[in-house]
Amino acid sequence: MIVSKFGGTSVGSYEAMSRSANIIVDNPKRSWVVISATSGTTNDLLRLCSLPINSDEGNGLLEQISRRHLDIASQCSFKKEAIKAVEECMHNLSAHLSKQQSSKDHSETQWVDTLLAFGEILSTQLFAWVLREKNLDVQLKWAGNFICTDSVFGLAAVNLKVTYAKLQHFLTANEGFGSDLKPGNVLLTQGFIGADVQGRTTTLGRGGSDYSAALFAEALEAECLEIWTDVAGVYTTDPRVVSTAHAIDEISFDEAAELSIFGGKVLHPAMVKPVRRANIPVRVASSMEPELPGTNIVTNPLNRPVVRTLSVRKEQTLMTLHSLEMLHQPGFLAKVFSILSEHSISVDLVTTSEVSVSLTLDTAHKASNKVELSEAVLRALNDFCDVEVEYNLALVAVIGNALNQTLGISGQLFSTLKDYNIRLISHGASANNVCFLVDESDAEAVVQTLHQSFIG
Structure with a gap:
């Protein structure tokens, strides 16, 4: 089994979703798929948190979020179903915004986490229909059913023991899922979000979708974790700063960990630990140019330059x-x-x-x-x-x-x-x-x- 994670730009439009879906079709081993919110949506939701309900700016942001996803839905072969899914999500989002004004039964940070989760909910709902266009049999699962966290809303810590037990229970209950999965079967879930023991939505911090994917890869004993993004791998430095910067074929987990901590935006700091612990190789590649080799993150790269x-x-x-x-x-x-x-x-x-x-x-x-x-x-x-x-x-x-x-x-x-x-x-x-x-x-x-x- 390969766990494949697609970032916001890889699902940011119908064209991007279709390209990403083709990547999944190309290799039946890509049976566990983790999705981020569409690019720009999490930032829009964060801005909504600070705005009064029914303000002009807030209503404008809601319209922008709705339009972004309805535009994708309208191009889908399952247009009617996709539009209905978006409209239901937007209705629930609006209801949640109203709830903050009338209820004192929850903390503000808890309310924010539930709000931010709508980004991933919208993207996975849409991506499921795009995958079905490709004749794939899709199971869409709520990430909170698997990722168990504490109740520190905004930056929740994952309970690894409970999370991995839930995933193993899923595999046992779905005998044959994994390496023997029939071609065309895909499990689709959200990155970034989980749930505490009371079932309340939590988030893992910005960029947490990579961490989610790494946890899934470790728990499921995946043969590889793929991080699909808008750049063709890990570069020697930012090519916008140095024109001669180039993608690196292979780096070690140790190097990847340092790079993620010190500002390398392609990798999330928490992502490296689970895959290094389980010795699961990681491939970072571009969903826009999937034919390029990308960068492989492994325990023992062939080449170890000083810099x-x-x-x-x-x-x-x-x-x-x-x-x-x-x-x-x-x-x-x-x-x-x-x-x-x-x-x-x-x-x-x-x-x-x-x-x-x-x-x-x-x-x-x-x-x-x-x-x-x-x-x-x-x-x-x-x-x-x-x-x-x-x-x-x-x-x-x-x-x-x-x-x-x-x-x-x-x-x-x-x-x-x-x-x-x-x-x-x-x-x-x-x-x-x-x-x-x-x-x-x-x-x-x-x-x-x-x-x-x-x-x-």
Whole structure:
């Protein structure tokens, strides 16, 4: 069995859905399909969350969402059925919006998760009919029947034991599903969403569809996980920044994990862990050009260059703390981390001297990378140290292999970047990355310089 996940651009129009459906038809092993919301829909739903019901802007967004999906439905061979499915979903969406105004029986975050799930509900309803056009026998299943989470709405944690038990129960109850599945049979479900033990809809965070697909692949013991997107694999860097950037044939799970954490938008950070744990290869490919090889993510790639790829994470925040209390005194960092934890701020990179510590702040799960430190946080820190905060920085990650063991690599990197002001460097903690913090205005030039020197 192959688990195939299609992103928002791969299902963003009737033409895109038809191309993606043809990919499934081409290989009968693609029997478990995971779908994101159509491109732009989740953002529209997020905007709806903050708008008054029946406002002009809110009604306009509802009309935009409806029109986007009805346009797809109207081109489907099963036009009548597809249009009916969209209209029913939009009716339920409107009813849910009204519920927030009249009910106090739920939290706002719970209400938002249920609202956001309509994006995936709409896309899977439509994609099911497009698959049926191709004479496929489609089972459309609600992801919450499989993905069991806690009740932390907005960024729910998956209960792996319960989730995998539910999936194994499904396989047992549907004997023959999997490697012996009859050609033409497809199970279709949503990414991004799950349900808690009370059956309430939860979400796994932005980009969580990749994570959903990886969990399905591990639990179902898939032979491969495919991530279908709008780019032809994982690139050496963003081709919009470096014209000579190219797709990589093969990378390791370790490299993929680093790339996903440090800003590689093709991969979701949580996706790598389940497939690496189960040693399931991943293929990242373009649904627009499925004939291209894409990038394979495997345990042991044939080629392991010292520098494989470069990634950038903009809108970074650097906080520097100065205090003589640090000198030979235990517990200083513990006190700092405790305060940040109380305000739900997690730390990314850390460098220290005898009387100061610099921290970059982890924003991997936020809609924007920029962290605004509240007055309460700054007051708590200022009680025992001087605090300096800098914004508008960028983290440039050099990702590769044996970077902490390669003789002279630090000197080569610093020599290459001699014309730029390096605000912070992180080297040695990982064999797979070296990170530089630079002014955001220098980020693209830094990447171009590094790519030319180390990749070509």
